Amino acid sequence: MTTEKLRQLLVVEDDPALQKQIRWSFDQYNVLLAGDRESALSQIRRHTPAVVTMDLGLPPDADSVSEGFKLLEQIMATAPDTKIIVLTGQNEQANALRAIALGAYDFFVKPFDPEILNLTVERAFRFYDLQQENRRLQAMQQPDVLGTLITRDPEMLRICRTIEKVAPTSATVLLLGESGTGKELLARGVHNASPRRDTRFIAINCAAIPENLLESELFGYEKGAFSGAAKTTLGKIEMANKGTLMLDEIGDLPLALQSKLLRFLQERVIERVGGRQEIPIDVRVVCATHQDLKTLIREGRFREDLYYRLAEIVIMIPPLRDRIGDAALLAHALVRRFASEQNRSSLSLSEEAVHAISAYPWPGNVRELENCLKRATIMAEGNSLSVQDVGLDDAFEENAMPLDLRTIRDTAERKAIIAAVSRSNGNLARAADLLGISRPTLYDLMHKFGLKT
Numbered sequence: 192m193t194t195e196k197l198r199q200l201l202v203v204e205d206d207p208a209l210q211k212q213i214r215w216s217f218d219q220y221n222v223l224l225a226g227d228r229e230s231a232l233s234q235i236r237r238h239t240p241a242v243v244t245m246d247l248g249l250p251p252d253a254d255s256v257s258e259g260f261k262l263l264e265q266i267m268a269t270a271p272d273t274k275i276i277v278l279t280g281q282n283e284q285a286n287a288l289r290a291i292a293l294g295a296y297d298f299f300v301k302p303f304d305p306e307i308l309n310l311t312v313e314r315a316f317r318f319y320d321l322q323q324e325n326r327r328l329q330a331m332q333q334p335d336v337l338g339t340l341i342t343r344d345p346e347m348l349r350i351c352r353t354i355e356k357v358a359p360t361s362a363t364v365l366l367l368g369e370s371g372t373g374k375e376l377l378a379r380g381v382h383n384a385s386p387r388r389d390t391r392f393i394a395i396n397c398a399a400i401p402e403n404l405l406e407s408e409l410f411g412y413e414k415g416a417f418s419g420a421a422k423t424t425l426g427k428i429e430m431a432n433k434g435t436l437m438l439d440e441i442g443d444l445p446l447a448l449q450s451k452l453l454r455f456l457q458e459r460v461i462e463r464v465g466g467r468q469e470i471p472i473d474v475r476v477v478c479a480t481h482q483d484l485k486t487l488i489r490e491g492r493f494r495e496d497l498y499y500r501l502a503e504i505v506i507m508i509p510p511l512r513d514r515i516g517d518a519a520l521l522a523h524a525l526v527r528r529f530a531s532e533q534n535r536s537s538l539s540l541s542e543e544a545v546h547a548i549s550a551y552p553w554p555g556n557v558r559e560l561e562n563c564l565k566r567a568t569i570m571a572e573g574n575s576l577s578v579q580d581v582g583l584d585d586a587f588e589e590n591a592m593p594l595d596l597r598t599i600r601d602t603a604e605r606k607a608i609i610a611a612v613s614r615s616n617g618n619l620a621r622a623a624d625l626l627g628i629s630r631p632t633l634y635d636l637m638h639k640f641g642l643k644t
């Protein structure tokens with residue numbers, strides 16, 4: 192069967208003799224037939240054919256064109272990409288023009304010449320394909336979270352999809368993950384995939400600014416608010432107006448400022464330090480921390496009500512060591528980037544270096560890997576980066592390699608399970624088959640290793 196044969200063409204025609212004739216003329220397509228408006232619509236809903244030929248005179252009032260036009264409008268509303276070729280009688284130019292105005296692709300005067308109608312149908316299919324391809328290319332050009340983020344890990348890819356889904360909303364996103372896992376990169380991803388992408392993305396690290404300066408850094412201050420306040424200065428929240436504000440290390444925000452931030456999130460207005468005027472602000476807030484906020488709440492160091500304001504969407508970013516294959520993938524990409532920055536495009540990683548990178552636990556995550564490879568590409572003498580060049584010969588021996596067999600076994604089992612589940616696309620029965628274990632055993636192991644089913 193050729194692929195053309197698989198293409199579906201819907202023919203809407205109430206005259207059985209004509210139906211037969213049309214079906215013969217189009218034996219290269221899978222012809223779907225409909226004798227009235229209702230059955231035509233049900234075929235459209237079920238098969239979404241790319242091309243439809245239709246007679247305007249349909250029962251129950253085959254002598255008028257009202258049913259035909261009604262159907263044309265309904266198809267355009269349900270499946271606007273459909274290419275509809277309207278068959279009209281002689282001297283029905285007005286109907287033909289009205290059909291085109293309503294969105295029909297072309298019209299054809301009966302009695303038709305099968306060969307010419309065939310050419311028109313073929314052209315309609317081609318036009319439909321081109322339009323679809325165009326749309327696909329356009330979608331690829333939309334900024335997406337994956338634009339700068341390198342990963343092949345199923346959990347990270349799921350996170351990217353989540354971010355793409357929540358980005359267009361104004362929901363507050365809380366990114367949790369160890370240092371260097373890419374929290375800021377993902378926060379920028381939220382911004383770039385949102386309608387605010389052409390406005391400002393402002394990030395502030397709450398842990399890096401001394402407590403006494405943080406308030407004016409966030410909320411701004413009026414001239415004369417304190418000694419040294421020589422002129423009115425905008426805070427980061429106001430600077431991010433209409434854009435996105437990233438509050439990094441939110442777990443380090445002092446309690447007094449937590450109350451002030453909560454008030455801002457509830458009322459969406461700020462008052463500059465020393466000011467008395469309420470300024471309305473429209474920002475999308477993204478927060479991040481490497482700390483366990485639930486523990487901070489239990490210890491009375493983080494306000495629970497603020498947590499719930501911030502945690503509208505919570506995203507847990509896995510550490511690099513838990514991402515399948517990502518360390519090697521990132522390493523290759525980073526070496527390519529640094530090598531080209533240093534005009535050393537022939538530089539690449541040796542096989543042993545890739546092994547060592549894959550096995551090392553990267554406590555500093557992607558940032559540590561980045562630093563390590565930047566240094567290696569600067570320092571390396573030859574064209575192939577060795578284990579020594581990436582500085583993992585000692586580290587690997589001393590730190591990375593666990594010595595107790597239970598840890599080694601658990602790590603290997605966990606990796607194999609993640610690989611099998613991702614290879615079987617989440618189908619656990621198939622994953623169990625690949626692993627050579629029963630499904631209940633797979634469930635038990637996933638539970639043991641804290642993997643979500």
Ligand SMILES: Nc1ncnc2c1ncn2[C@@H]1O[C@H](COP(=O)(O)OP(=O)(O)OP(=O)(O)O)[C@@H](O)[C@H]1O
Nearest residue numbers: 339340341342369370371372373374375376557558
């Ligand atoms: N998946 C990734 N692909 C490419 N680059 C990445 C990826 N993840 C992180 N990076 C890069 O690693 C570095 C650290 O990432 P980022 O600053 O986003 O991490 P972070 O979690 O915000 O760190 P911290 O908590 O220490 O502020 C950045 O240079 C970032 O561009």
